[in-house]
Amino acid sequence: MMKTWQAGKRLLPMTAALGLLLAGCGREDLSVLRPQGPVAESSYGLMKLSITIMIVVLLIVFSIAAYVWIRFRRKKDQDEIPKQVEGSFKLEVLWTVIPLILVIVLAIPTVKVVFAAGNDHSDDKDAIKVKVTGHQYWWEFEYTDYGITTAQDLIIPTGKHIAFELSTKDVLHSFWVPSLAGKMDTNPDGTVNRFSFSAPNEGVYRGKCAELCGPSHGFMEFKVKSVSGEAFDKWVASMKAPESVMPEDPVLAEKFKSQCLTCHAIGSMPASPVAPSLTGIGSRESVAGILLNDDTREDGAPVLENLKTWLHDPQSVKPGNKMPNPKDKGLSDEEIDGIAEFLAGYTLD
Amino acid sequence: MDWITTVDHKKIAILYLWAGGLFFGIGGLEAILIRIQLIKPMNTFLDAQTFNELITMHGTTMIFLGVMPVIFALMNAVIPLQIGARDVAFPFLNSLGFWTFLFGGLLLNLSWVMGGAPDAGWTAYTPLSGKGYSASHGVDFYTIGLQIAGLGTLIGGINFLATIITMRAPGMSFMRMPMFAWATFITSAIILFAFPAVTVGLVLLTFDRILDANFFNVAGGGNPVLWQHIFWIFGHPEVYILILPAFGIISEVIPTFSRKRLFGYSSMVFATILIAFLGFMVWAHHMFTTGLGPVANALFSVSTMLIAVPTGIKIFNWLFTMWGGQVRFTTPNLFAAGFIPTFTMGGVTGVMLASAPADFQFHDTYFVVAHFHYVIVGGLVLGLFAGLHYWWPKMFGRMLSESLGKWTFWTFIIGFHLTFFVQHFLGLMGMQRRVFTYLPNQQFDTLNLVSTVGAFLMGVGMIIFLVNVFLTSRRPADAPEDPWEDGRTLEWTIPSPPPEYNFKQTPLVRGLDAFWKEKMAGHKGMTPAEPVGPIHMPSATILPFLMSVGIFIAGLGFMFSRDEFSSSIMSFLFNNYIVTALGLLITFGSMLMRSLFDDHGWHIEPEELEGR
Numbered sequence: 001m002m003k004t005w006q007a008g009k010r011l012l013p014m015t016a017a018l019g020l021l022l023a024g025c026g027r028e029d030l031s032v033l034r035p036q037g038p039v040a041e042s043s044y045g046l047m048k049l050s051i052t053i054m055i056v057v058l059l060i061v062f063s064i065a066a067y068v069w070i071r072f073r074r075k076k077d078q079d080e081i082p083k084q085v086e087g088s089f090k091l092e093v094l095w096t097v098i099p100l101i102l103v104i105v106l107a108i109p110t111v112k113v114v115f116a117a118g119n120d121h122s123d124d125k126d127a128i129k130v131k132v133t134g135h136q137y138w139w140e141f142e143y144t145d146y147g148i149t150t151a152q153d154l155i156i157p158t159g160k161h162i163a164f165e166l167s168t169k170d171v172l173h174s175f176w177v178p179s180l181a182g183k184m185d186t187n188p189d190g191t192v193n194r195f196s197f198s199a200p201n202e203g204v205y206r207g208k209c210a211e212l213c214g215p216s217h218g219f220m221e222f223k224v225k226s227v228s229g230e231a232f233d234k235w236v237a238s239m240k241a242p243e244s245v246m247p248e249d250p251v252l253a254e255k256f257k258s259q260c261l262t263c264h265a266i267g268s269m270p271a272s273p274v275a276p277s278l279t280g281i282g283s284r285e286s287v288a289g290i291l292l293n294d295d296t297r298e299d300g301a302p303v304l305e306n307l308k309t310w311l312h313d314p315q316s317v318k319p320g321n322k323m324p325n326p327k328d329k330g331l332s333d334e335e336i337d338g339i340a341e342f343l344a345g346y347t348l349d
Numbered sequence: 350m351d352w353i354t355t356v357d358h359k360k361i362a363i364l365y366l367w368a369g370g371l372f373f374g375i376g377g378l379e380a381i382l383i384r385i386q387l388i389k390p391m392n393t394f395l396d397a398q399t400f401n402e403l404i405t406m407h408g409t410t411m412i413f414l415g416v417m418p419v420i421f422a423l424m425n426a427v428i429p430l431q432i433g434a435r436d437v438a439f440p441f442l443n444s445l446g447f448w449t450f451l452f453g454g455l456l457l458n459l460s461w462v463m464g465g466a467p468d469a470g471w472t473a474y475t476p477l478s479g480k481g482y483s484a485s486h487g488v489d490f491y492t493i494g495l496q497i498a499g500l501g502t503l504i505g506g507i508n509f510l511a512t513i514i515t516m517r518a519p520g521m522s523f524m525r526m527p528m529f530a531w532a533t534f535i536t537s538a539i540i541l542f543a544f545p546a547v548t549v550g551l552v553l554l555t556f557d558r559i560l561d562a563n564f565f566n567v568a569g570g571g572n573p574v575l576w577q578h579i580f581w582i583f584g585h586p587e588v589y590i591l592i593l594p595a596f597g598i599i600s601e602v603i604p605t606f607s608r609k610r611l612f613g614y615s616s617m618v619f620a621t622i623l624i625a626f627l628g629f630m631v632w633a634h635h636m637f638t639t640g641l642g643p644v645a646n647a648l649f650s651v652s653t654m655l656i657a658v659p660t661g662i663k664i665f666n667w668l669f670t671m672w673g674g675q676v677r678f679t680t681p682n683l684f685a686a687g688f689i690p691t692f693t694m695g696g697v698t699g700v701m702l703a704s705a706p707a708d709f710q711f712h713d714t715y716f717v718v719a720h721f722h723y724v725i726v727g728g729l730v731l732g733l734f735a736g737l738h739y740w741w742p743k744m745f746g747r748m749l750s751e752s753l754g755k756w757t758f759w760t761f762i763i764g765f766h767l768t769f770f771v772q773h774f775l776g777l778m779g780m781q782r783r784v785f786t787y788l789p790n791q792q793f794d795t796l797n798l799v800s801t802v803g804a805f806l807m808g809v810g811m812i813i814f815l816v817n818v819f820l821t822s823r824r825p826a827d828a829p830e831d832p833w834e835d836g837r838t839l840e841w842t843i844p845s846p847p848p849e850y851n852f853k854q855t856p857l858v859r860g861l862d863a864f865w866k867e868k869m870a871g872h873k874g875m876t877p878a879e880p881v882g883p884i885h886m887p888s889a890t891i892l893p894f895l896m897s898v899g900i901f902i903a904g905l906g907f908m909f910s911r912d913e914f915s916s917s918i919m920s921f922l923f924n925n926y927i928v929t930a931l932g933l934l935i936t937f938g939s940m941l942m943r944s945l946f947d948d949h950g951w952h953i954e955p956e957e958l959e960g961r
Contacts, residue, residue: 026777026791030778032776061668061693068676069686073677074677096662103655110651110704182707182712188476190572210713210714212474221788
């Protein structure tokens with residue numbers, strides 16, 4: 001949309017060069033500079049335009065500065081008094097008007113995009129509606145049209161608008177998927193925010209909390225998994241009709257029920273307001289948002305190992321989180337490992 | 350004792366400088382610890398809670414207790430001299446302002462040893478700063494410490510307004526006032542309007558925390574976003590409270606070392622006023638992601654971008670002041686020269702941030718961290734260094750070493766760019782701010798390492814400056830009246846350091862750059878505007894110190910009024926508000942003393958003046 005616009009056109013060659021340069025920065029699934037969807041793309045367009053204008057300004061200032069420092073350096077025998085210039089009306093008007101023009105050049109597309117970004121698709125019948133709730137330090141995703149709730153992994157179909165409704169259960173958080181869209185704060189009920197984005201390509205994108213929310217603020221991450229329409233429908237179906245799974249060992253099953261399910265929900269249980277749903281946890285991208293379930297990468301580990309790390313000492317993984325240590329709940333090391341194995345095997349197809 | 354009771358603006362300036370330097374050092378150490386923690390991914394040097402306390406205290410300390418007092422030090426040292434006055438309008442209040450600032454700052458920093466520093470970020474967003482999520486006394490220290498310190502700032506601001514309005518030397522019209530005096534005047538006006546806002550916010554938060562009020566508590570019908578509005582209605586003007594004095598300093602230093610008058614003086618004055626005015630119109634650009642809606646976002650976007658216009662005027666006027674001049678790169682001018690490109694870089698990223706949809710990406714990332722450090726460190730701190738090196742001989746009668754000064758400049762500015770330039774990219778690559786650590790393999794590692802190395806280099810620059818100050822203090826005080834030889838304004842017409850009455854005879858001002866004008870007319874000094882006569886001086890007094898001690902005690906008493914102590918005597922004293930009452934008694938008692946006992950001050954007689 002910016003290309004159609006005149007002044008932007010003249011800056012286009014530089015914008016393009018800059019775009020290439022900046023595109024080298026960061027991971028595709030994380031970097032603002034490598035946008036993977038239209039919303040992030042429109043922010044990126046404004047960023048390229050503004051960076052171009054600003055680099056031009058900087059070059060002008062730097063070159064005048066360098067020139068005066070070299071040209072008007074005081075020489076050794078220089079004693080005459082330089083002419084005391086009062087100012088120059090013409091010059092001063094010039095450098096009032098030029099910045100004003102540059103500001104207008106940037107302001108017009110900014111206002112356009114501001115209003116475009118205000119379009120939240122909440123009454124779009126075709127959009128997927130997701131209620132995002134921030135908790136210290138995990139994310140809850142409720143698909144209101146489907147009646148399903150999950151946590152930490154936001155599964156979306158490619159190409160569809162996702163209409164978000166953001167709020168928080170405790171302190172302020174900020175919902176941010178850099179490569180898909182800018183961030184939006186989650187405020188408490190009463191000041192609920194709405195916005196929307198879409199992801200044209202399949203992939204897993206890293207999401208983060210961007211508002212200081214306590215000790216583990218830096219660890220409040222999540223993943224957005226963009227999948228094909230069929231895969232999404234299949235996922236919804238398996239979420240809607242979950243098998244009522246329980247650990248096979250009856251003692252362990254009893255422990256799981258009495259100790260874990262008091263806070264967590266599983267399968268067809270109604271979603272819990274205090275802890276993440278465990279439905280299909282074995283097929284998620286990560287445990288606790290930060291332990292990556294990918295043993296092909298050096299910073300990842302198998303899901304079972306991650307679950308064990310988490311369950312044996314949740315506080316050391318995410319300081320300040322609300323999960324009690326299973327040991328304090330009377331679970332032995334073997335029982336914890338047993339539950340980890342059960343959860344690792346609890347996948348959705 | 351002399352230092353506790355003094356009401357002399359020059360001594361109070363030195364007190365502000367030492368106290369500000371102390372807190373600046375604490376804030377700097379906090380910064381170094383933060384950077385050590387972030388040197389590599391998943392570092393365990395600090396734990397998450399300590400890290401959050403450090404970032405909160407680093408921001409709060411630097412803004413309120415580090416740079417503001419140094420600004421006040423320079424204002425106190427220079428303003429009466431520049432406008433040809435013998436002191437500020439209210440010397441007693443000047444002293445009171447310093448002591449409330451100091452005791453507020455001490456109270457805030459006591460939190461480190463009294464059970465946990467504030468941990469909700471320097472912006473203290475609710476509900477994280479509420480009692481439910483920040484249970485230690487940390488945030489109480491923040492709210493009460495800043496209320497007491499803010500009192501000092503407000504008193505100082507009002508004092509400078511009154512001084513500049515009423516005490517200019519004969520002939521010094523507003524449009525003949527040096528730019529630093531203009532900057533001080535406008536800054537004080539911003540303080541007058543902005544500080545009450547934050548004080549109100551802090552009082553409301555104190556009520557929420559200590560008296561269980563519900564201003565920001567959602568369950569009780571409060572609204573946490575309200576806090577953000579109140580905070581930024583103060584917080585954005587605060588940015589200009591910080592940067593305008595730096596603009597003023599640069600506008601003094603560059604003409605002196607270019608031997609030219611300031612280019613476009615009247616447009617500089619106009620730009621300063623415009624910046625102050627716009628500064629109050631743009632607070633919501635800190636809140637684009639709060640969900641204000643497109644109309645508010647668009648309006649605040651455009652109004653924020655407009656600030657680039659007066660700022661641009663200033664930058665080009667400085668450049669053209671040097672054009673055609675004879676530029677000498679003394680240490681002060683080196684800092685001023687470093688200021689121009691560095692501050693411009695901070696300014697342009699500010700315009701980028703103003704574009705709301707782009708800000709959805711920039712906000713709360715390291716891009717923002719880079720931006721405001723370019724403005725506050727690259728702008729204000731470089732400006733303060735320029736001002737300190739420039740006025741040091743006037744304040745202390747000793748020239749700082751030029752070669753050490755140049756070492757300070759180069760290590761500091763190289764370290765600065767190393768630290769903060771790469772942070773722009775960290776932010777764009779997806780690193781949020783205020784994270785105590787980060788996962789590996791996000792391509793954050795190298796840039797964070799570079800940033801930490803830069804921070805150490807800045808630390809080295811600071812140490813060289815301290816060495817310079819120390820070595821200089823051991824040399825004899827032999828600086829001439831006009832040590833830079835091209836002084837343009839009134840402070841360079843009197844001895845260094847000035848006598849306690851500043852001007853034996855109030856000078857007659859005949860134009861802008863009064864001293865330069867006389868020099869060009871072939872005169873050695875100023876023409877006096879009055880005959881030599883007895884000079885009326887205010888008496889020294891300990892009352893401001895006592896009043897501040899009283900407020901300090903009352904603050905502590907109030908903060909702990911609901912705590913249970915292990916000793917029953919302590920519980921009795923605090924829970925019954927006895928400590929609070931005692932503190933207030935000291936303060937109000939001192940006020941009563943001040944009202945009841947008339948103090949006419951004293952005179953320096955003409956014979957004594959001639960005897961010197």
